[in-house]
Amino acid sequence: MRQQIIVSGIGGQGGLFVTRILAEAAIERGMEVLTSETHGMAMRGGTVISHVKVGSFTSPLIRTGQADIGLILHAGNLEVHRGFLKPGGVIYMNAAMSGNAEAIDATRIAREHGSLIIANLVLLGFAVGQGRIFCDAATVEAVLKRISPAKQLALNLEGFHLG
């Protein structure tokens, strides 16, 4: 099994946390994983992207037109990062309107739940629920239980389930 996923968002949305969950989920399932992230100056509200490659790869970066799946946390990024997707690749997007991607209004759902910061997990929950990502919901839950700070765990699980 080989899968290449991009996680696209703007700094502060929790794209790095989603990346880390996916990487840990691969390890949990005994798969090889390589990811690449954006830190530092690129983070303060600017456009950021992470690459997740599960299976036998040596390079941490995804080439143009090679990603199987795109998780888009910020709808404005669709046109910026769409080029990474291969023909037939699937996009799961945080957006009020669907258009030409499978979308969920994660921001609204998270806000109505009282905590905007879980919008990233709402989108992840939605995407995992569609069954095309390499890991299932139980694996992600196990990872969340392992890596969430104690205070944050219940909220993180709620966010994931909302999606």
Add this chain to the structure above:
Amino acid sequence: MGNEAIGRGLVEEGCTLAAAYPGTPASEILSSVVAFAKETGAALHTEWSVNEKVACETALANSMAGRRSAVAMKQVGLNVAADPFTRAAYLGVKGGFILIAADDPGPHSSQTEQDSRLFAHFAKTPVFDPSSPREAREMVAEAFALSEKYEIPVVLRPTTRVCHARQNVSCRTPAPREQKACFEKNPGRWVATPQFLTELHRLLNGKLDRIAREETLAPILTPGGCARPRTCIVASGVAFAHASELLDTLGPEGRIDLYQVRLAYPLHQPFIEEIRKRYEKVLVLEETDAVIEMQLGPGGVNGRGSGDVPRQGELTPDVIEEILRKFLDLPAVQAVVAAKKGIRPSLCAGCGHRAAFYAIRDAFPAGIFPSDIGCYTLGMNFGAVDTCHCMGACIAQGAGFYHAYAAGGADFPTIVVTIGDSTFFHAGIPGLINAVFQGARFILVILDNATTAMTGHQPTPQLGVRADGSEGRKVFIPDLVRACGVRHLREIDPYDVEAFTAALKEADSFIRAPEGDIAVLIAGHPCILNRMARQAQAVFAMSITDDCVGCQACIDAFECPAILFDGEQNRAQIDQNRCIGCGVCMHVCPTGAIRAEGGKP
């Protein structure tokens, strides 16, 4: 993460002192050392030093005492640490000494694309070039062993794509290692006046010659078969990782000899001879300069010198694919250009720096604004930052601009220099002493958010918390400012825009008075990413009234991510998802249309 793998490696290999100054992409190395030391019970001293030079010197002395030591920094940190680093090669080390310099081809978060391997070459120091987190961890062990065998400092040079890559890396238990501090006096070596240096240099050259013949450090060949026996690729770092994967995807066309260079300098001497003998066509892929290419000798190599590899920018897989296809005479792939550019980064909603910048620009529309490195560089987005050079430069630049304009008694514009608290500790103090002594006149605003925010909230000496969480004696910025000879000092929270503006005007009068010189304002407001500090501050309910005329002054001069412009209705809007209710923007609207209600903490 690569930085965690390096941190883990340092703890497992018995490092006894790790010092660092934060900087992307190296910042997580030291915090990982702290975390893994706690987890494994390893006893070692860790510190966020005030700058890279200090970190390097501290670690070198620990090595002179016979103990394994490491110092971590970003590539430009090596410029700051250049003085102790270059001499360390001549004098050598005792306990294994690794200098980790993380490069940033691209650059993603740096002021240059410099290649630390070239710096290591210049300093005559061996340098490892890892291609993955796992390999970076292994190279920590090899670097310590090499350093001790030859009593030479060793550089580990990861790049952003190694530092910030994640990969499964298995953990080991730290091996117990007897490392009592034992400094053996040897003035001819540790004091090394010029009379000793030619001999030390000769010894150093001899060490490098022997290292260049170390069999275990020879490049590793992945054979490509017989299809193209006289063609090969020589690659290092993450460029090797990209190339290796790309050759796999090319199928039979990609079957070609591929060498991975792990020690980029000194390049394995027998390897150089073999390449010359065996191959007619050689492509070198490395980041960011032609370090391996240069050692392979002039001519006969496809690389930067021949124009086959771009001389700037990151070697992404897309770039390498294009180079490879051309080198192997394969059809090119159609380049895909992103349909849209991304959003530029900006100061967070509620950031105290924004309030200070707004007041500065408003008070002195014709001012000159030298600034520095940190989150606050983003003040350039709204015209409050005119220069950003290198750590601490802004203060001397402020003085330089003053002397430029005021030469011969001419009038001078108001110069407002902004610097962060951590940057002030790092390299601002010598500049301030010099500016005071040389009679410069400008306003220095120290943006004190009580942390090193951009790189992940490492504490400064003023906070009194050390890297491992223990308490240290606080060193206060106002004391330092006064000790530099400054007579006009005010401390104000920039959220109070009116008081801050009044303080700026008062400072301007001071610097222009006959007996005036430098005025310092400490703009203190904690970083709002610090949850405790944020919970302690008042929260206003912000709204925009019908008085909004759509002039966009708030967007242009303030650029808060929580203020959006609705083009259809021609008016500004508050994005309640992002607004933290700091209330500062109500000072910004020329028609008074931004309203703040409440104010409960």
